Amino acid sequence: MNAICKMANGGLVQKKVPRPEKAQQEHLLIRMKSSAISHGDKAFINQPFPPGAVNSQYDVFGSSGAGEVIEIGSDVPENYLGKNVTIYRSLHNSDVLLGCWSEYAHVHYLDCVILPDDAQADEYCGSLANIITPYAFRMQSLAEGHTGIICTAGTSTTGIMMLGISLALNFPLISIVRNRESKRKLEELGAVNVLVQDSPDFNEELKGMAEKLKATAVYDAVGGALLNRIVNLVPNGSTIYCYGFLGDDLPVNVFMRQILFKGLTIKSFSNIGTPTVRDPKQLIEALKFISGIIHMPHFKTKVGKRFELSEIDEALIYLPVDIDKAILGLN
Numbered sequence: 001m002n003a004i005c006k007m008a009n010g011g012l013v014q015k016k017v018p019r020p021e022k023a024q025q026e027h028l029l030i031r032m033k034s035s036a037i038s039h040g041d042k043a044f045i046n047q048p049f050p051p052g053a054v055n056s057q058y059d060v061f062g063s064s065g066a067g068e069v070i071e072i073g074s075d076v077p078e079n080y081l082g083k084n085v086t087i088y089r090s091l092h093n094s095d096v097l098l099g100c101w102s103e104y105a106h107v108h109y110l111d112c113v114i115l116p117d118d119a120q121a122d123e124y125c126g127s128l129a130n131i132i133t134p135y136a137f138r139m140q141s142l143a144e145g146h147t148g149i150i151c152t153a154g155t156s157t158t159g160i161m162m163l164g165i166s167l168a169l170n171f172p173l174i175s176i177v178r179n180r181e182s183k184r185k186l187e188e189l190g191a192v193n194v195l196v197q198d199s200p201d202f203n204e205e206l207k208g209m210a211e212k213l214k215a216t217a218v219y220d221a222v223g224g225a226l227l228n229r230i231v232n233l234v235p236n237g238s239t240i241y242c243y244g245f246l247g248d249d250l251p252v253n254v255f256m257r258q259i260l261f262k263g264l265t266i267k268s269f270s271n272i273g274t275p276t277v278r279d280p281k282q283l284i285e286a287l288k289f290i291s292g293i294i295h296m297p298h299f300k301t302k303v304g305k306r307f308e309l310s311e312i313d314e315a316l317i318y319l320p321v322d323i324d325k326a327i328l329g330l331n
Contacts, residue, residue, distance in 0.1 A: 002309050003102035004328075006059040010046040012316075014309055017058040017098075020106035023073035024096050028080060028112060030087070030105040032330035035065035036126025036301050037315055039244075045316070055097060056089070062101030064088055064129050066121035067330070069112075076109045084121055085112040086294070088128035090272050091283060101309070103330050110283055113291050124294070126157075126301040126325055129271075131290050134162035134219070136276035137241065137269060138169060139286075141217035146239065148172035148215030150206075152222040152230070153244075154194060155182045157302070157323045162219065163191050164298025168289075172213040174206070176226070189298060197226065207233045219243060219269070236262045241269035303327050 001019040004012050023029040041063055065087045069080050089100055092110040099105025113131075115124055141149060149166070153159045154175030166173035167190050174193045177183050183194045193213065195205050209215070216235050220227055221244040231240070259266075276282050293299070304324030307315035318326040 001103040003058065003060045004062065004309060004312050006045075006061045012045060012061055012312060014312060017060065017102070019104050020098050023071040023076070023106065025074045026076055026108055026110075027073040027094065027096065027106055028069045028076065028085070028109050029071040029073075030067040030085065030099070030107065030112075031070050032065055032067040032099065032103055032105050033084070033121035034067075034125040034306070034330060035062050035100045035328045036325045037062075037318075037328065038064060038126055038129065038325070040129070042316065055093070057096070057098040057106075060099055060102045062099070062328070063090055064126045065100035065105065065330070066115070066125040066127075067105060068121075072109070080109055080112070080114060083117075084115040084119060084124075086115055086124040086128045087112050088132060090129070091132065091277055092280070101312075101328060101330075103309075110280065110287065113287050113294060116295050119295075122303050122306070122327055123300045125327060127161075127294070127299050128290070130157050130161050131165075131294070131299050132277065132286065133158050133243070133271040134165040135286055135290065136271045136274040137162070137217075137219055137243075138165055138171065139276045139282070140269075140274050141219075141239070141241070142171075143275070144217075144239065146217035148174070148210070148213040148217065150174045150176065150210060150215045150218045150230075150234065152176050152218065152220045152226055154186055154191075155323070156221060158221060158243075160186070160189065160298050160323070163189055164293065164296050167298075168293045168296070172215055174209055174213065174215050176206075176230075203229075203233055206230060210235050210238075217241065231264070234262075234264075237264075238262070239265040239267065241267060243269045301325060301327075 003017045072081050089111045092108040094108045151162050154177040216238040218240040302324040306327045315326040
């Protein structure tokens with residue numbers, strides 16, 4: 001079958017690899033339909049890795065996708081067979097994993113969520129990675145004593161899904177956006193606590209709202225100037241979880257005095273490092289919960305342009321208009 005594979009010295013190549021013939025124990029054999037190209041995928045393309053470092057047979061690249069389950073292995077629930085699923089192959093380690101930028105994939109069933117019968121594969125071919133992130137963040141921040149969340153990237157893909165998780169789990173969320181049009185979009189999706197960065201009252205609004213809602217967990221995917229701006233506005237005892245840097249490259253300007261007097265904690269966050277993902281029992285509960293809410297509009301992948309596997313180079317340089325993604329059509 002055709003697949004896009006990682007080369008040892010960096011870069012990608014399209015080539016023929018053996019198609020998986022049979023679903024192994026706890027695994028699914030999937031005829032892939034489409035796969036989103038994520039920021040994470042792009043970040044690792046040109047990193048040199050030793051042979052076998054990519055967690056997929058034949059170094060097939062790509063972390064997300066969607067397709068039809070055509071065979072299930074032993075110990076897989078019967079309801080997976082014949083269903084379309086959304087895939088995030090980083091959720092459960094496997095020595096026999098193969099996919100996602102390929103015509104067929106072989107993944108553990110705990111890498112997948114069953115889609116509604118009327119769902120289009122393209123609409124969810126990049127969704128699971130972005131859904132598990134805010135869900136796992138909520139679970140970790142709650143376990144660490146935080147009840148409310150501040151999201152610095154309110155209209156990013158994960159920011160919108162964070163809103164969906166907050167509505168489903170009914171916890172307070174403050175979404176920070178760049179302009180009033182972004183605020184309008186979030187409010188149409190049910191957001192009630194949206195702050196616009198260029199508002200003259202932003203500082204006072206954020207400080208007051210965060211105190212009122214006890215929003216002491218900061219999900220920061222922006223960094224730079226925005227993080228420097230809000231670090232003095234968050235409540236005492238807040239934890240800033242650094243997930244990404246969509247903004248500029250300015251260093252975080254936090255002084256020891258702020259850390260001591262405000263009781264701030266700054267730490268990194270990774271979905272695959274959370275108990276939600278690392279503990280199989282918690283992962284099963286997470287996927288079960290996600291399957292019950294995935295029909296919500298917050299969790300769809302926004303499709304920009306569809307490319308064939310042979311057009312991988314063009315797909316990688318595709319510039320999204322908003323939060324849309326380049327999509328690889330696989331079958």
